[in-house]
Amino acid sequence: MKPTPPWNSGLGLAAVLYISIDYLRHVSPSWHQTLQPILWIVLALAAIVRVPYYKHWSSEFRSAIPFIASMLFMLFTLLVESIAVCFTTSVVGLSWHREIPTLPDTGQWLLLAANEKLPSLFVEILRAHIIGLHHYLMLFMMLAFSVLFDSVKAPGLGLGARVPEYPHPWAQKYHVPYASDAGAIHLLLQRDEAYADVGNYPNEYRPNWGSMSFLIDFIRPTESESSWHSLLTKSGGGCNDLVYSGHMFVAVLTAMAWTEAYGGWTSSMIWLLVLHSAQREIREHHHYSVDCVVAIYVGILLWRTSKFLWSSKDTSMKRRLIKLEKIQGRLVQAAKDWDMDLNKRSTERG
16 A cells, blocks of 8 residues: 655545544534534635646646546436336335345344444444445545645546335236245246236326336336436435445445555545445445445456556656666666776776
8 A cells, every 4th residue: 555645644634534524413513514614615725725836737638528428427327226226116116125024144143243242332333324425425526636735646537215005017917926926936937927817006107207208117206206306316225226335336436546546544544434334334234245245346346447547656657767767777888888998098008
């Protein structure tokens, strides 16, 4: 891990202050309301003061198009994720979360067992909502903007549901009649076609969404939620939905970026926060253990495979230094040969 120079530790301190002050919302809301605006004002003023002295605007402009493309791709993936979550949590009805038992998760069992062995203070720290998804996103943005203070290599842009109670029509026909009868499932597999009586269910609510009407079959709106946009922004699920964990994926990418671009003790701190987030996702049953473990592997793998897009090591400068060392070596050798030749001539004359 790359050490942080002692004169360039401001970014790490800003990260610690940001997380600490934001956690005050759980401990002392009044102090949080007072200190958080002060922190943002100080950070904004510090960045504005540094803007006139920034020397790498040309590289930032070159990185602007890939950065915007990456942001658009991220928004697209969030849209797909929201549709997937809405569909998964609505396909068999709202009551499914309450009626279907969850899968066994040994990771959660280990955490419950640890609660009985560890000191109560330590357990409360593990349960505390210290850091969330928006914190990791903000830490990533702080890392990108710290290029103004030469904390990371330029360019900075180069880094950087409510549903009906009854099941979906598809689930009514293909899942519900067979879910609780092993013989019915076996016969369904033999016939390879639905044969059971569906029963009587209310009609699906179908608002007029124009060109976005194709989403109706996936996110199942109700009369109280008539906007497809509001449904997607409120999408959420339980342990049934996403493999792997998107929250952990973002956390790991932030930790990888911080480790490569900045290093130092704050990188170790962020990795500890990633582990804290993982155990809390499992403890609160937002995800299964496998979701968090896979997210860590995938996050590290994605960062490694996309390393060619941005690297903290200035490879072009390194190549130039290597060439300079070779030229310097040749010049030194030529000077030595010239001196030897002069000495030889002086000896012959003597």
